[in-house]
Amino acid sequence: MENDFLQEFINQATQENEAKIAQEKRKKHFRELGRKGGLKTKENKKLDKVISIRMTHSEYETLIQKQEKYPLKLSTYIRNILFEKELKINEFQTDEILLQFGNNFKKITNLLRNREWNVFENKKEILAKIETTVDLIHHYLYSKIQKNE
Template identity: 55%
Template sequence: MEENYLKRILIKTTQKKEQRINAEKRKKYFQEIGRKGGLKTKSNSQLTKVVSFRLTDMEYKDSIRESQKYNLRLSTYARLRYLEKTFKIKEFENDEFLLTYGNSFIRINNLLRHREWNMFENKKRIMDEIEEVLRLIRKYLYSKIDRDE
């Protein structure tokens, strides 16, 4: 009985140790890739020079508001504005309704694929038309991105 107890303790401790190691590996992995979906992180060796400039109170407040809108730090936002780079963080913000419609069409198409909806005689034609609309929405959005670049 004492031998079983020792085996269980040994197994339990090894499992805890493996879980801790896996958690550390996962944490390090996400530290390496940076923020998901955000701007690529820059190493300190790349950002070696400091540029400072003065702003009025109104300009400062506007800059803070804009940086919060894009979910950026003020320094990152100011750097992008100073270098006149385009903000590709919210590429599709202007076409939000179009994206919403596209998502709705995808859901309708998925619903039609289920067997409960076999009562429609023209189900295949409806699905083809939905896929055509989705293709046109994607084509419009990605052509807009290419045009902006």
């Protein structure tokens, strides 16, 4: 009886030990694969070249005034203008506000559909108007996305 228990315990311990060793080998294998290759690392374009320019005080002031419209550093703003990149930073703020309105309207419709709000006589009219406004918001945003494509 004791021999069977001891033999069973030893077999169970060796199986657990083998499983642990196999798991460690697997980890080492994938760690080595990661060192050897895998996904290509992204090339980080470092801004290592410095160009200094001279300008008058009035030119500098006009540059600062134009740059303050955008939440960019002065060097980033100049680089974008130099390479004629479009400055579309504030364009999506109105879209975010419209999306928030749409989400809030959907929450209101879900609340009105609840049984506790049966007090309102014109509940169906309110729901219909809210749904039309949400549809208009979504149509506007999707048409804007399709124009950009």
